[in-house]
Amino acid sequence: MARVGVFVCFCGANIADYVDVPQVVEEVKRIKEVKFATEYKYMCSDPGQGMIRDAIVQNKLTSIVVAACSPRMHEKTFRKALSDAGMNPYLLEVANIREHSSWVHQKDKKAATEKAMDLCRMAVAKSIANEQLHEISVPVTKRALVIGGGIAGIQAALDIADARIPVVLVERSPSIGGKMAQLDETFPTLDCAQCILTPKMVDVASHPYIELIPYSEVIELQGFVGNYKVRIKKKASYVNFKTCTGCGACWQKCPVKVPNEYNMGIDKRKAIYTPFPQAVPNKPVIDAEHCTMLTKGKCGICAKVCDKGSIDYTMQDEIIEREIGAVVVATGYDMWDPKPYEEYGVGRFKDIITSLEFERMVSANGPTNGVPIRPSDGKVPKNVVFIKCVGSRDEAKGIEYCSKICCMYTTKHTILLHHKVHDSHAYVFYMDIRAAGKGYEEFVKKAQVDTGTTYLRGRVSKIYKKGDKLMVRGEDAQLGQVVEVEADMVVLATAVSAPKDNPDLARLLGISYDKYGYLSEAHPKLRPVETAKAGIFLAGCTQAPKDIPETVSQASACAAKVCGLFAGDTMKKDPMVSTINNEYCSGCQNCVKVCPYGAIVTDDVPIGHGSKELRTVAKINEGVCQGCGSCVAICRSMAINLAGFTDPQIINEIVSI
């Protein structure tokens, strides 16, 4: 006979203000199986957990119901309390009377109380059918996969590798470095991005524990935490990296010119190229789309000029398979395309450029040798207007969120402009200046004073051409009047947006993403680097816009998580897996077909007691099973049950109110 203990939490005032907790306790005391019920201000606090431990011992309870916040919040906490009292932690059920009652029915205490009672009844009924479960041990493959070789991926890879754990780093482009490699100087210290990044890139290339696979993409991930199998497509580079010395003869002679992505298309690169001089690995690849040898079979100059004979036009894409235990996703971000801002004349006026284009111009290794010039006539601009929040914080045009870095980089741009063109004047149209960060506010203040930039609070409504100038019409909200600024060049602080391939990647990895395409963390505050899928972690802007220090911190946090996961030889796994009742299994193997993880295999068992004749039944691989329950619902014989969510448990819930 079940003996259930029920503990109802006030959650301070969070529950108690909207649900009559004592009445709930009285109601659950009426249930036959409930042998103990009480209330407390904070069940999750130490004294609260102590009450649970004491009651378990004193009342010989066989299962526990805690009526409090969402089980997604404190289920683990209370399970621990059960363990401490010597009880199997899986005999716990949580009735979610905060998120599902007190917080959502704040205007109707009676109804909220009734609902809380029902939720408690359901939890009690479910707990009666709870069974003792034990954690499952699975072996771990101690190798990590890092997807993306920007600063986030580099940092994560280095930190993991420094802990002597092998890392596979996959980068889509020919070189690692990511967006940071395109930056000139970085806020708020104005140190050169290349100077701080390239040593790390070199470390990656030379690290004994890092296997760098550039110019490649992850195409398949199978398995589960600790035991993933990844398939990586290495795109044909047509250059044998083993023999290539990176001398550069090939790209100097290549006749085909292509807009240079690294420089935002401001200048041209060749069809055989390294993205930038400091690239790692510093080996060229052939752009198959534009190489005339590959598209038309004409040319072949690069092969002729290569002393080492490293050019191989017959090279094919290659599939690489690796067994790994954890994944860090660091796919970065895309710059948002400001095309929807038609009133600014985006696309019509050449002298409107984006912030990253400006960044390339002022960069010492950039296409204009560090001097900003007007794309229309090549003149050096004097009056430059910077417009912030282009896309960001604009529900109608772009994106609801704040891109977080634009205030700071625009400030940086005003300084850079001032450095490069001493007689220039910068105007900044802004909504707010968000400078939360160590040294950020000081940086902004100093820049305003040093550069003499004119800050205009307000949105720009229109940009039109007047002669060879651009007229920027906007609102100065502080003066409450329309202002017009004559500009030589306009720089748009375009929003940070999620990589457009993120949804595809998320599907491939089996993780979720939000409405913008950013990958979703397991908990916004308490598990910001984990995903909901065990063993997959997030670093950098692929989760949300963030600046470099934050990205690096998150990458290191990922590394810590991965190292923690690999700390032992085996890993503990939730016991919420499917189980098969051989007696009822008819061996139809439909479950094998619906299992997304291939966790169900077949097994031969005797027909009856002591029989030599065999029949085939299904068998669950506990290590692989993730506990989705697909097999349970399709099993007509009801031979499969999912521990923790068995049919009796759920049906008990249904019939308990």
Place this chain on the structure above:
Amino acid sequence: MEAEVKDQLVSIEKPELIAPPNWEPVIMGILCNWCSYAGSDLTGTSRIQYPPNIRIIRVPCSSRVDPWFLIKSLQTTADGVLVSGCHPGDCHYISGNYFARRRFLVTKKLLNFVGFHENRIQFSWVSAAEGPKFAKVVNKVTEDIKKLGPLHLYKKENFEKK
């Protein structure tokens, strides 16, 4: 078919049966852990208010939902059921909601065929980020079922509903 709400609320399937005064429907909500349950938690954290008629059961995935649960719910306490899972393509378990979607359509049509109003069996995709959507869905389902009146078909005989 539109339910007529007159002075007295009748059961849409059996119009001769009149709802008791102050009748409030009970809706059984079966939510997947990763998207819709998390979404409903977000509704709570955001303090978005919705009608108190829904009772929530947590399951790992919408594919765990056996049509049995719907049938049993409708035969016992519930006047309607809502099953909610991850958006197509977003299933935490890769493909669970695709399998579930087929079962749900057939179950819904079958129950409708044998006499249940189609609004008694409702489905939604609510992601972990869609707190407001969850509230909207519950609002709609509750409203729909209030219009339909109490469910009397094949109820467990002789059990008093509270």
Place this chain on the structure above:
Amino acid sequence: MSFSTFVTDKAGLQKFYEAIMASQETYAPVEKFGKFDFKRVSALAECDPESPIAKTMSIKPLFFPRTAKVMKFVATSAGTDVSEVDEDPLAVKRVILGVKHCDARSLQVLDKVYNWDYIDTDYQNRRQNTVIISTRCDKADTHCFCTSLDYDVENLDAMDILVVHGTDGKEYIKARTEKGNELLSSDVTRHASPVTEEITAPVLKSQYASFAASFRLKMNYKEVNEKLSKIFDTPEFENVSGNCVSCNTCAFVCPTCHCFKISDEKIKDTGVRYKSYDSCNNGYFTLMAGGHNPRPAKYRRWRQRAMHKFVYYKERFGENLCVGCGKCTISCPVNISIFEVVNQVSAAAMQE
């Protein structure tokens, strides 16, 4: 004591039925999906007292319902309150029309087991409050063999009122018990006239003669009883049950099968205990809690069924449990006939 008899014509019989329906709670065969089942009726148009035997369910459910509530209970921490179920709707005073003789006889047979060591008061109440009006068939159906069994169909006293379609085209309504006599003495017989035994006897006799001559199936039940009791282990049971699909229908439609199972159903704190039909042809009928099943094979279950009908019940109560109605054979999806089974097995025994 002699009971009254009335004579009338076809229209008169209908008026007699209508009068009963007007004054009494009446059950009669009602057609649904091509099958007749006994249900509450209030007008003759709803039912057909002359329903064909092959398409009519037995009247057993009116005395031993397919599901009956045994008790209700409320289980809370204060304890478990057990309460009686609501008033038994089948225990009120009522009349059943259109009952076949075999059905009427089945109650006589069942009385024995229900009056045995445990007296089933529910059954008794239902029996006592019911007046059974049974119409004698004019022609046997393909699977009927009531005349071959250990009861006198012609002088059957299992019904309270007997209705016979006379060979002279008239309808004879004859009381067979005090209860029946009482009903006939009320004004339900206002469209019929009393008639004496001298007149009715020959008409009934000739009707019975033509009825008895219409049987396809005839057997010697004594021989079957005797042989079956000796051949428990014959492999012939395996042959006769070969194409059985263990569908259980035979037991559910049988007018004398009386096995049942008990089940509880509980919602919230309130529960009901049910007593429902079960069938010995069901694979897990004999499954024990420990997992052992003494009758796992189909032929063993068939043997049990045949033996219970023709041997065990007879040994204990002196009567065959089978009343020869043929309902099981008609309902059987593969037309296994209990008649054929017992005869085939007995015949095989002869050869041994």
Place this chain on the structure above:
Amino acid sequence: MNYTKQIQDIASQLFAEGKIDVFVGYRLNGFDDNQVPVLIKDPQDVHKLVFTDKSVFNLVNYLKTDHTRRKRVGLVVKGCDSRSLNLMLTENQVKRENIYVVGICCEGVTDDAGQKMQNCVDCMVPDAVVSDELLGTASGADTLTYKMNADVAALSNIPLTERAAYFEEVFENCIRCNACRHSCPLCYCAKCCIDQETATLYNGANTTSAAFHALMTWSLHLAGRCVDCRNCEKACPSHLPLHLLHKQNESVIFENFQEHLAGVIPEDRGAFYKYSLKDPDDFIM
């Protein structure tokens, strides 16, 4: 349609060659012109076999009984029966090498009253889709144009309250003998879920609600698998129109998922065991 001679010859030969232990076919029931299934174990009894338009029962049912399990079986199948056999093979209930299949290109069978059965009128797959030997002339019938069941269509078009009332009568008249599932060739579970202890509700009683529960569960377990052989209806002592539930599911599956009819394609497990990204989504909020 009369293949009595051929089937007798085939069975004799199979016995003579020692290829089978038992032959499952039809014999006359002994009292009228209707037939019942027969399991022939003795070659001497082969003369009992018949096959005409009265050979109604789906014999695949016998592949799940003690008499045939793990034995070599000769079997006669019509179009619909062969589809259920296909499913039994796909679902690993029988081994193909253990059965010798005599397929029939069926011209339709008749009910007790001599009328062509309704499922035969609507039949889309008259020819056996799996066989070792095919008797008759293949019809080459079109299996891709769905023939909507007239009863289902008619019921779908009446008001909800009337439909509810109609089905209430159906479930009210169910006596829960479970003959439908026992006579179904595809109900082969070791213990039906309805009877399991874990069912905890409606596992014993025989009320209308329990009948509803059992029949709903049953029809959903057969959704995408039912081959419309009507064994269930033949077995139902209350003559309930059970095909309505199955045909309703079949039509929903056919229209919405563009699936083949159950059992027509080898290795096809039915609609619930696969999915398409294009499945309808508009019914979901």
